[in-house]
Amino acid sequence: MKYMLLVYLDENAMTDQEREHCYVESAQLAQELSSNGKYLDASPLHPVATATSLRVREGKRLITDGPFAETREQLGGYYLIDAKDLDEAIAVAERIPPARVGTIEIRPVMEIGGLPDN
Numbered sequence: 001m002k003y004m005l006l007v008y009l010d011e012n013a014m015t016d017q018e019r020e021h022c023y024v025e026s027a028q029l030a031q032e033l034s035s036n037g038k039y040l041d042a043s044p045l046h047p048v049a050t051a052t053s054l055r056v057r058e059g060k061r062l063i064t065d066g067p068f069a070e071t072r073e074q075l076g077g078y079y080l081i082d083a084k085d086l087d088e089a090i091a092v093a094e095r096i097p098p099a100r101v102g103t104i105e106i107r108p109v110m111e112i113g114g115l116p117d118n
Contacts, residue, residue: 002040002109003081003089008073009102011047025097026077033081033092044077073102080109 014022023044033039048066055062076098083089086106093104 001083001085002111003083003086003092004107004109005079005081005089005093005096006075006105006107007044007077007079007096007098007102008071008105009076009098010073011076013098013101022097029092029095029097030079033079038081038083038092040080040082042077042079045075048074076102 026042026044030039030042051066053064053066079092079096081089081092083092086108089106089108093099093106096104098104
């Protein structure tokens with residue numbers, strides 16, 4: 001089953017040096033997951049200040065700068081993995097470096113027909 005591991009953290013929780021080290025650790029985890037056939041995709045996101053939010057209401061497009069909701073933690077990146085069950089997904093999530101300063105949301109990916117294959 002596919003799981004999306006969403007990485008939430010305060011963008012100011014790490015220094016630039018800590019962030020660079022986190023990227024190295026995250027890449028190492030991704031390489032390990034890949035060698036075990038569990039890796040599907042992963043990437044950090046640019047800061048929330050670069051975000052654009054779109055809503056369509058009554059057929060009209062509403063575009064705003066920044067995230068839709070103000071929160072203490074922002075979506076900072078994701079992993080998409082293949083895990084046999086939730087327990088295995090949790091075991092991977094606890095190894096994601098930002099889990100030490102933020103939150104990892106673990107969600108099963110819904111498989112629906114009609115989507116293109118990767």
